[in-house]
Amino acid sequence: MSKLLIVGTVAFDAIETPFGKTDKILGGAATYISLSASNFGIESGIVSVVGGDFPQEYLDMLNDRNIDTTGIEIIKDGKTFFWSGKYHNDMNSRDTLITELNVLEHFNPVVPENFKDAEIVMLGNLHPGVQMSVINQMTSKPKLIVLDTMDFWMNIALEDLKAVIKKIDIITINDEEARQLSGEYSLVNAAKKIHEMGPKYVVIKKGEHGALLFSEGNMFYAPALPLAEVFDPTGAGDTFAGGFTGYLAKTGNISFENMKNAVIYGSNLASFCVEKFGTERMVNLTQQEIKNRLEQFKKLTQFDIELS
Amino acid sequence: MSKLLIVGTVAFDAIETPFGKTDKILGGAATYISLSASNFGIESGIVSVVGGDFPQEYLDMLNDRNIDTTGIEIIKDGKTFFWSGKYHNDMNSRDTLITELNVLEHFNPVVPENFKDAEIVMLGNLHPGVQMSVINQMTSKPKLIVLDTMDFWMNIALEDLKAVIKKIDIITINDEEARQLSGEYSLVNAAKKIHEMGPKYVVIKKGEHGALLFSEGNMFYAPALPLAEVFDPTGAGDTFAGGFTGYLAKTGNISFENMKNAVIYGSNLASFCVEKFGTERMVNLTQQEIKNRLEQFKKLTQFDIELS
Numbered sequence: 001m002s003k004l005l006i007v008g009t010v011a012f013d014a015i016e017t018p019f020g021k022t023d024k025i026l027g028g029a030a031t032y033i034s035l036s037a038s039n040f041g042i043e044s045g046i047v048s049v050v051g052g053d054f055p056q057e058y059l060d061m062l063n064d065r066n067i068d069t070t071g072i073e074i075i076k077d078g079k080t081f082f083w084s085g086k087y088h089n090d091m092n093s094r095d096t097l098i099t100e101l102n103v104l105e106h107f108n109p110v111v112p113e114n115f116k117d118a119e120i121v122m123l124g125n126l127h128p129g130v131q132m133s134v135i136n137q138m139t140s141k142p143k144l145i146v147l148d149t150m151d152f153w154m155n156i157a158l159e160d161l162k163a164v165i166k167k168i169d170i171i172t173i174n175d176e177e178a179r180q181l182s183g184e185y186s187l188v189n190a191a192k193k194i195h196e197m198g199p200k201y202v203v204i205k206k207g208e209h210g211a212l213l214f215s216e217g218n219m220f221y222a223p224a225l226p227l228a229e230v231f232d233p234t235g236a237g238d239t240f241a242g243g244f245t246g247y248l249a250k251t252g253n254i255s256f257e258n259m260k261n262a263v264i265y266g267s268n269l270a271s272f273c274v275e276k277f278g279t280e281r282m283v284n285l286t287q288q289e290i291k292n293r294l295e296q297f298k299k300l301t302q303f304d305i306e307l308s
Numbered sequence: 309m310s311k312l313l314i315v316g317t318v319a320f321d322a323i324e325t326p327f328g329k330t331d332k333i334l335g336g337a338a339t340y341i342s343l344s345a346s347n348f349g350i351e352s353g354i355v356s357v358v359g360g361d362f363p364q365e366y367l368d369m370l371n372d373r374n375i376d377t378t379g380i381e382i383i384k385d386g387k388t389f390f391w392s393g394k395y396h397n398d399m400n401s402r403d404t405l406i407t408e409l410n411v412l413e414h415f416n417p418v419v420p421e422n423f424k425d426a427e428i429v430m431l432g433n434l435h436p437g438v439q440m441s442v443i444n445q446m447t448s449k450p451k452l453i454v455l456d457t458m459d460f461w462m463n464i465a466l467e468d469l470k471a472v473i474k475k476i477d478i479i480t481i482n483d484e485e486a487r488q489l490s491g492e493y494s495l496v497n498a499a500k501k502i503h504e505m506g507p508k509y510v511v512i513k514k515g516e517h518g519a520l521l522f523s524e525g526n527m528f529y530a531p532a533l534p535l536a537e538v539f540d541p542t543g544a545g546d547t548f549a550g551g552f553t554g555y556l557a558k559t560g561n562i563s564f565e566n567m568k569n570a571v572i573y574g575s576n577l578a579s580f581c582v583e584k585f586g587t588e589r590m591v592n593l594t595q596q597e598i599k600n601r602l603e604q605f606k607k608l609t610q611f612d613i614e615l616s
Binding site: 089090186187188192218220221223226261301303305 | 397398493494495496497500514517518520526527528529531534535536537538565568569572573602606607608609610611612613
């Protein structure tokens, strides 16, 4: 079992989908990552920042799941990061309606002492400078650093992003972002280019089309579970990252073969996340449900061809 | 081993991709389907029509692969169907530049006597009236009728198409067409609706994202092999259909479990088709290459999670 350090936003979201809309609800990359990873019975901790308006009950809920929140700084007279977005009918694209950075604007991450030796570090989507600061605070070299990012940082902080990409082991990124970062259309070539930028492993997330894991000469494809209804895609990518790193933390095995399993668990958990608004499904999820869904993933992908 | 009857176009194509362009080369749905299926050492026959301009050497090439071409009517003073298209840079969309129906305009399919008892019938993309005529000529009920179609027929001959869809066992269709035909955005719901229209099995082709096989309550996902370069996507869907039906004809087993394997073989063969222009790669393909690619598909998709 490895300790998992998670860095990312803890936020309020207001979401509108064709199925309805929410008021301000709990959101943020670190929230989704940690909830997802908590299904593996590991020790994890969040580094983040919230305002005085952030309810204690949310922190309690995370603590109840063995998620250490001492690294979530509370700025009493500040307001929590707020994002509001509206999904289009196809659920594959969305418009951001409101982004209030609030306390995130001057976020200076501080890694708690007891997580400076975490074996696995999950850097959620944030300014690459913040991600780098966390890496620099680690007192012992992590076994694995996983980074998530997005096109926004490529557009406004590409050099900072490249500097942190050099330091990490795995990048998770969506297909369009992989193309933008690499300048290659083919995902095989994009992964190769990104690999040359530093990370030994590249995970390309393709939303409803699943996720691809690349390393030198190896490729693995985990489909997304085809669903009758995607209720709210918010947090699916972070939930994937949480399942991925949570499983690796639990098993402590970072071989390519085991990383395949981690990708499957990431897809497994993400398939739950989208079934309800926000974190609703993730906070009401049982081990048995995850197990059953794993069986569905096996049925969906496994075949047995006898070569004659 | 089952006999495979293939109905579809035999044509000339002129193709332009970002990698180059061709003069008139051998094309057509039945051509790709039969070449792909011929890799399974089965007995197959084509029902189609060509003009006096169609080279005997192409027919010889098909015959050499145990593909019966007596059902290809030759209209001496007619011209062969000609299609010309240009692919966009992303290779996922194309413009049709020229469509000359020629002999196809009044195509009246005639199934040769020795194929009227074929156990498997593959109805390539053609006017649904032509597809229906072939079904009606079968003297014994086929074990399996597979139909391919496209949005064009939904737009101009929907009632004819619905009538033939009622008579078949499996439909292969791409994702956008499945949405159009069913009026459902989710592919799970689309498959359910199409299933209610007749076919017991629905195969939804998602191009570079692979293919989904649906039957009552069962789902299987075969990814497309991620490729560094897609040279020419022409014929990939037909090659998929040929691999799918060819494998089923060889094994004679139409259980869902075996259909999974058929989908994998369809994807396997399609992954070769796109590596060169037109049929070039398909006519230079060895059993060993297919076997090796099957290993690649296994590596790409198979995982082994021990549940604790």
